Amino acid sequence: MKNITFCDQYGQLGGGQQVLLELVKAALENRFTVQVLIPEGPCADKLETLGVEVRRISNCALTQGKKSVLDVMRFAMYNLSVFFNNFSVLRSADLIYVNGNRLLPVAFFAQRILGKEAACHIHLNHGKLEKKLFRIFLRQRRTSAIVVPSAFIQRELVHFDTAFDSPKVRIVENGLDARFTSTAFEDRFSSRPLRHVGIVGRVSPEKGQDVLPALARRFPDMDFHVMGDAAFSSADFYATLRRDSPANVHFHGWVEDLPQKVREIGLQICLVPSRCPESTPGHSFEAAPLVPMQMAALSCLVMVRRLGALEDIAKSLQLISFDSDEELIPMIESLRVQPAGEPLALCENSHKLAVSRYSHNSFHENLKGLLRALIPV
Template sequence: MRETLKEESSKLTIAYLARTTIPSRAANSLHIMNMCSALGDWGHSVELIIPTNKRIRKEEESDVSDVFTFYGLRKNFKIKKVSLLPFPGGLLLYLAMIVGWLKFKRPELVYTRDSHLAGLCCLLGVDVVYESHYFKVQRKLPYSFLQSVLIRSKRCVKVIAITKALADQLVIAGYDQRKIGVFPDAAKAPSAESKKINLSGKFVAGYLGHLYPGKGMEIIFPLAKRLPSVSFHVVGGKQEDIDTWKVKGLPQNLVLHGFVEPGKVSEYLYDFDCCLLPNQKKVKTSGGGIMDIGAVTSPLKMFDYMAHGKPVISSDLPVLKEVLTDEVALFCDPENVDSWIEALQRIKGDGDLRIAMGIAAKKLFEEKYSWKERARRILEFIHKDVSAA
């Protein structure tokens, strides 16, 4: 790969390796599909390689006739599904099959956000770019060994971190700081054909995303109870999480819409008067897992809010302020509901402020945080690193 990336403007053959379910409601699938599409937008030949078996197929979103339409994307890259055998050792066999395929196909760029795949690529002599979304010390073989290989191998030519806070963790873990670049997540520019869905309420405070611990329903629920003049619309969440909150007794001004296809989310976002980003200090991974990503997260919803030109009310957390500024967001104590009430009342009562913040948010998105711009910057970063080697 060091030799093949000599010309920054050349078109590359790119293999994106992932272990995710597509189509699905998982945020990682949305991120991966958008990155592949963004790389394709620059004219590169991209192939996404993902696993499949009977269990995975059951987890796929049903009644999806076209996966690209589901995610609201153009069909500008290929998807290849490789069998993951459901027995002990099946994952290692799958990983080995992928690396064998890479050695046969010889793509000019191998990219993954899967540390196991990245480590195995390094072990078997395949150059790889690894994108990290969190860091967890692996303690069980063979994954602890693969992690050690990934951290130390020259075959890992670049490490992409989604936040500065995460980059600091990676350096402490032993990654070469010179290889690490910080590139926050991004969003897709909304389609000009998107229309408002006409949500109920004179003033709509909206939230997009999951409802598991730390994402912010801990703030939204009491907010709705104390601000009956504001309509709260929550788009997203698994049914079991929605049911958990419904049991608590939802106030009339709090509507849980459930999952909406990524390609249709803009219809809701356009109707929000302001957007809520009430991350807590500790945020669990999907399904309420044991991983705490609160200090290193780069929420996709944050970029979607800006892409739609919406003012944001956000938790006052360092990792979120890596992206958000005072021009686009009002910041609140993540654990103090009174702080959120004050911010909502301020933004509700000041139309000029809402407009100014929305314009600033849209401008910031267009300058730095589209998927296409993210892909361009990452490729430029990889190119410079390779050229210097």
């Protein structure tokens, strides 16, 4: 029986960790033995419920934004520690599968010292330093694949270096998990005024939740919802957002059951106002966003900024899109005076596209096929 060791840098349940859960399920259905190296957190707990061996590792705490020399040293020592503390697990693996980038040196060590095959799954549009690291990894003889979640990321990598125009770079588009793929369409607009607007996901500067205070002040008769927490991001940003928000901005924290929370709130509009981080102007971290397809599947009217892979998914699901924060107030004002049938028709169309183009079954089969290709039985 073939053996995969997955390595993940975060124990929280971000988009990358949702993909990890699907990868592990696909590996189990392929009848592979699975071990996972991952920090403590809800993702680690969920993995254990699947019956796989989970070895909890420490977090790699690095500076947000531009990294210092101390960060580089900490990064190197962290990976050496993970490698040697889990030497026996890595030695038993037929494939080391790194989900993210901070544990990529563990795969390097396993390739060079243990002669292991390795793959890496990218979830962000990383900066130049990380892309140089990916390029080194791509050129290793025992690198099976670099898996990217969207054509946008593939384009960004090839733009950086044509070496990434390689059969080793495989696209597996993100898709819906089982919570969303079977949801029936719900009418969120007939016989009710436009009132509930929300943002779903990790609270951080690049996710753009700071658009909400101004919207809440402009529309005091509406309710604005933040569904997510700072997790492995900026606690200071989260605290400032809460301090600056009026009473009609509601903070729900991390949401375990998103479909249930959406129904409980009566959410009608989901904003995805992601922006480029100040530390890397012009650089988009939106690589293959899950939230737009999830919220379209939940029958919400989804409005996304034209940024990174969000542009692609807006076209795919025929979503409303915008460029600047200043566009949001007139867009909401327009929606408030429209007949209910107009936003309802948009939602129904996006819902049908989401559940057909990004179905869980298709996503799951694509992951199973990927793993079978990387570890032939």
